Amino acid sequence: MDLVLMFVAAVAVLTIGVVSIVVVIRTRTKRRRLENERKIAAHLAELEQRAGSSLVRADERIRLVDDELGFAVAEFGDAATTEFRAALHRARQRLSEAFQLNQRLSDHVPDTVDQRREWNERIVALCQSAESSLTEQSAAFAARRAAAHKAPSDIQRVRGEIERIRQSLPPSRNALAQLAERYSDAALDPITANPVQAERLLEFAERSTQVAESRLTRSRDAEAAAALHAAVESIRRAQALLDAIDSFEVEAIKAEAALTAMVAESHAELVAARQLPESARRARIDPAIADLEGALRALPPSDSLRDPVGSLSAVRQANTALDDAVAEHAQQADRRERMRAQLVTAIDDAEQQIAAARGLVLDYQVPVGPDARTRLAEAERELASLTEEREPESAIARARRAAGLGAEAAAIARADLSRAQGYGHGSYGSPRTGYGSTGSQVLGGVLGGLAIGGLLDGLGDLGDFGDFFG
Structure with a gap:
């Protein structure tokens, strides 16, 4: 009888031990699985943020480079810009594919974690490729333009454009007031702030021309050209804002x-x-x-x-x-x-x-x-x-x-x-995910609600802009 009791007790102890080991193993396994899922979710969120920022940077870069190509054709002719045009075409194709992938991520069809990771990685790679394919061409023509431009006369021309657009601000405000008598606030919302934003851009353009003059006196021609380009781009955007009122x-x-x-x-x-x-x-x-x-x-x-x-x-x-x-x-x-x-x-x-x-x-x-x-x-x-x-x-x-x-x-x-x-800064959110840009892409923040962004790229020491952004 004693032997039977001892045997039963031993079996019970053994059973409890086995159950305890199984519980511990399952708990550890579940903990590792949850931790792994948390890491995957965090990595995916960071990847989606990078993809969003990459899309904005690539899209803006292509828009700016499109303008650069127009300048290059006007200055150096079609034959000299053949490779530049081909590089821009390839960049647009890559960005188009990236936009289509982002649309698939945003539509109503559920995506697996692997699909979301793969597509966001592809978006980042496509955008980086689109930007890098333009870098060499942009740099070459920027250097060529800096050497070829007659900066002093260009500065005077830019100042004339600033004054011309500034004189069109009062008529644009009057036109906006007249539109307000016929159209609702919701209809006019896209253009209501345009005169204020255009004026702010003109202030930036004027400051940019001052920077260009300052750099020329110190024989820093490349930086002067970059500052002047920022002024020209600001003028173009200001004119577009006022044109939007005219065409509304x-x-x-x-x-x-x-x-x-x-x-x-x-x-x-x-x-x-x-x-x-x-x-x-x-x-x-x-x-x-x-x-x-x-x-x-x-x-x-x-x-x-x-x-x-x-x-x-x-x-x-x-x-x-x-x-x-x-x-x-x-x-x-x-x-x-x-x-x-x-x-x-x-x-x-x-x-x-x-x-x-x-x-x-x-x-x-x-x-x-x-x-x-x-x-x-x-x-x-x-x-x-x-x-x-x-x-x-x-x-x-x-x-x-x-x-x-x-x-x-x-x-x-x-x-x-x-x-x-x-x-008042360069970070935005979206219905799907949040993202932000850092560095020169958003330097200067939002001026009157309009980001200057990449216009400041290539200016080097930005101390001359301290008063403007202060």
Whole structure:
């Protein structure tokens, strides 16, 4: 009996020991797994941040280099810039691929951790490759330009341009005041601050010319040329901001024309939808009818302040929803004819949404982050691809997708600008992830809500700008 008890006790002790060992092993395994997952998530977040910053830097670099190429062609001729043009073309192709990958990361389709890591790494590599392919060409022409330019006469020309644009500030402010009598605050939001920002850029350009003169007296020609280039780029951006005010009403009139066509189309869609059997309308069509009727009722009266682009977006969304709801009930022949008529309106809508988004990116540049730029690039690609479509239904779907992406790009760009203007520095956030830029890319911060960014690259000792940024 004693032996049996001893045996049972030994088995019990052994069992407890084994269970304890198993529990410890499982606990350690779980702890290691959780720690590994935390490290993977942290690495992925850092990688996404790098990818966002890389997209902005590469996009801005290509835009600046495009201007540099124009200067180089004007100064040295087409033959001397063949390699430069080829390098820029390759850089654009790489950036386009990077934007498409970023769009895949931002769309509604879930991505695995491995896909997110692989695509973000690819974005970083593509952007770095796009930038590096331009470095040698940019450096060579910068040195050639610095040697060839007659800086004193250029400085006088730049000062003349500054004065010319400064004289156009009062008419631009008057034009903005007149627009405010016809258009809503939401419609004018993209251009409301343009005169203030243009004036700030002119101040920067004037200071840059002073720096250029100072460097010339010390025989630092390369730095003088870089300062003068910063002045020229600031003047160009200031002029673009004022041009946006001049062109606003033309674009608004185009949007109103597209809206008029879409309203007429919507009324026709409503008539056709109401003629369907009640049993067919009950599930999706009746709610879509109500939504479109609500969007049409919400349009402001003709004698009130208007927002043509915003109204066009609202009606388009409701119109598209109703069209999708009734599509399965339409006769194929009638539907194809109706689609052909709708395609013109859909393309007009897409062009207006893309133009609004493109204006924000071109006018404000650095503060606009990668998600807005990605949506804009994807919208432009969708619109350009319409020539490949033979079926009107597919073409309309692409045009509407382009319009939607353009509207998203504009909304995200405005959010980026609001953050940049509110915080007064060069870090932005995005719906997907946050990112920031450091060093010369954001040196000088946001001037009047507009980042000078890479304009200061190549100036060397920046002590001459201390008073301006102080």
